[in-house]
Amino acid sequence: MMAGMSDEPARASAITDLMHAGRETSRLSTVFRYAIADRLGLTVSDLECLDFLADAGSATAGQIAERANVTTGAVTSMLRRLQQAGWVTAERDPADRRRVIVTLRPERAAELERPYERFAHRAAQLVEGYSVAEIRLLARHFERMRAMYLAELTGLRDGGPTRRSPSR
Numbered sequence: 019m020m021a022g023m024s025d026e027p028a029r030a031s032a033i034t035d036l037m038h039a040g041r042e043t044s045r046l047s048t049v050f051r052y053a054i055a056d057r058l059g060l061t062v063s064d065l066e067c068l069d070f071l072a073d074a075g076s077a078t079a080g081q082i083a084e085r086a087n088v089t090t091g092a093v094t095s096m097l098r099r100l101q102q103a104g105w106v107t108a109e110r111d112p113a114d115r116r117r118v119i120v121t122l123r124p125e126r127a128a129e130l131e132r133p134y135e136r137f138a139h140r141a142a143q144l145v146e147g148y149s150v151a152e153i154r155l156l157a158r159h160f161e162r163m164r165a166m167y168l169a170e171l172t173g174l175r176d177g178g179p180t181r182r183s184p185s186r
Contacts, residue, residue, distance in 0.1 A: 054133045059103075063088055063096055068105060068130055071122040078111070079118045087171055 055065040066086045071077060077085070083093035097120055100106045105126050111117040122130070145153060 050137075057133050058130070061096075063092070064100060067093075067096060067100065068122060071106065071120060072127060072130060076119050076121040079108075079120060082120060087175075
C-alpha cells in the first residue's frame, strides 16, 4: 500500500468539513451584513458601496456598480440616496466630465465602522493563537476564494455556464 492512500478517507472527511464550515461561514456573513445594514438604515448594496469606498477612498460610479454587482441605473439611484443621506459626495471628474467620482464623507467613516468594532476585536483575539504560517495559509486561502468569487461573478454577468437555460 502506498503512503498516503490510507489518508484518503481522512482527507475526504476533512474536505467535507471544510466545505461545510465555508458554507456556514458564508451564510452567517450574509446574515451579519444584513443586520449591520439594517442597523445603519441601509440596504446591503448601500453597505457594500460604502465599505468599498472606505477601502478605496473614492471610485467612479462604474467601479461601484461593478463591485456591488448592480446595474449602472441601480447605482445611480443608490448614489443619489447615499448622497441625500450624507454618506457620500459625488463630483464630476475634472479629467472626464462624463464620469462621477464618489467619496465616502470622512466624518461618516467612524459611524460605518462602529457596528464592526466588537467583531473586529473578536477576530483579532481569534488569530492571536495562530502561528505566522497558519495566518499566511489563511490569507492565501481567502485570496484564492476572492479570485474564485470574482470569476464566478464575471461568469454570472456574462451569462456563462452557471446560468440555467429555460427548459422546453
